[in-house]
Structure formats: C-alpha cells, structure tokens
Amino acid sequence: MIIAVTGTPGVGKTTVSKLLAERLGYEYVNLRDYAVERGIGEMKGDELEVEVDELAYNFERDFKGKNVVADGHLSHFLNADLVIVLRANPKLIAERLKERGYSREKLGENVEAELVDVILVEALEENENVIEVDTTGKTPEEVVEEILDLIRKGVKKRVGIVDWSKVYDEVLPYLRL
Numbered sequence: 499m500i501i502a503v504t505g506t507p508g509v510g511k512t513t514v515s516k517l518l519a520e521r522l523g524y525e526y527v528n529l530r531d532y533a534v535e536r537g538i539g540e541m542k543g544d545e546l547e548v549e550v551d552e553l554a555y556n557f558e559r560d561f562k563g564k565n566v567v568a569d570g571h572l573s574h575f576l577n578a579d580l581v582i583v584l585r586a587n588p589k590l591i592a593e594r595l596k597e598r599g600y601s602r603e604k605l606g607e608n609v610e611a612e613l614v615d616v617i618l619v620e621a622l623e624e625n626e627n628v629i630e631v632d633t634t635g636k637t638p639e640e641v642v643e644e645i646l647d648l649i650r651k652g653v654k655k656r657v658g659i660v661d662w663s664k665v666y667d668e669v670l671p672y673l674r675l
C-alpha cells in the first residue's frame with residue numbers, strides 16, 4: 499500500500515511519516531530527496547521545482563505494489579492508496595516557520611495556505627481516499643496512533659474536521675494583506 503502524507507510546510511509531515519513507516523514496517527520515502535536522486539525537477543534559487551506528472555510517473559514505476567509512506571507536500575499528486583492530510587493551527591505553522599527563518603513572504607504564503615485548506619482541496623481533487631488529521635496539541639506519537647487506528651478500522655475518507663476561520667484574528671498579523 500502507498501500512503502501519501504501531505505500538508506503545509508511545517509505541519510509535521512516528516513516527523514509523522516518516519517514514525518508511521520516505522521510502526522507499519524513500511525519503507526519511508528522523502529519525495530524531495532527522491533526527486534533530487536532521480537534528477538526530477540529544477541532548482542530555482544533554493545527551491546526545487548518539480549513537474550508533478552513526472553514525479554508521479556517515476557514514483558509509480560519505482561514503488562508500485564510496495565509498502566511505502568511517501569512524505570512531501572506534493573505527495574497527494576501520487577497514485578496513492580491513501581492520502582493523509584496533516585493539519586495544524588495556522589498560528590503553530592507561523593511559529594514553526596518563523597523559527598526556521600522563513601521570510602515574511604514565504605511565512606505568510608504558507609499560513610494562508612493552511613488557513614484556507616489549499617492542500618486538502620488539492621488532495622480531494624486528486625484522490626478519493628483522503629483522511630485529514632488535526633495535529634494541533636497532539637504529540638507525533640498521538641497523531642500516528644490516530645492514523646493507525648483509522649487504517650485498522652478501514653476508514654478511507656474523513657475530511658472537514660478543522661475550521662481555521664475561528665483563529666483568523668490570531669493569524670492576521672502573519673497574512674500578506
């Protein structure tokens with residue numbers, strides 16, 4: 499089974515994916531590293547620009563039929579059996595990205611994306627099987643337990659569990675208005 503773990507930068511994809519892969523005994527694949535290794539995409543400044551079709555095509559060829567947890571904000575474009583969209587209060591995203599030294603512009607862009615469900619909407623356009631998990635106030639272990647529990651129960655779709663419009667006022671200072 500191919501499980502894609504996606505979400506806004508800083509939401510905790512890498513932390514959760516590694517732990518999830520370990521618990522399931524699946525291979526962990528970081529999509530950015532995979533793209534670099536395969537020579538997919540082009541560096542634009544310090545960002546890797548990837549053609550999603552090319553990424554999905556290569557990934558399918560290399561991993562079809564294998565048990566893999568694919569980690570990356572483009573993972574929902576893969577032909578995955580299940581897409582996990584991690585969510586976090588946009589204020590948390592802002593704090594984490596600020597700590598990483600992101601520019602105001604990049605920080606604002608990502609906080610806005612989390613606020614208005616950009617990745618969730620994209621994932622739902624690409625895949626039937628989308629599970630949203632709110633990581634806010636949970637440890638990575640708790641998040642992984644929640645995912646494992648949903649998989650065990652055979653849940654294939656669970657969306658619409660967060661509404662960040664409630665925290666709009668709190669994140670207003672970070673937005674590029």
Ligand SMILES: Nc1ncnc2c1ncn2[C@@H]1O[C@H](COP(=O)(O)OP(=O)(O)OP(=O)(O)O)[C@@H](O)[C@H]1O
Binds near residue numbers: 508634
């Ligand atoms: N419940 C949680 N789940 C995942 N990460 C969490 C959680 N709580 C706190 N964190 C922390 O949030 C940070 C998330 O970083 P991580 O690199 O995993 O995010 P990411 O989504 O993979 O980011 P990027 O897309 O930029 O690589 C880590 O420092 C992690 O310890």
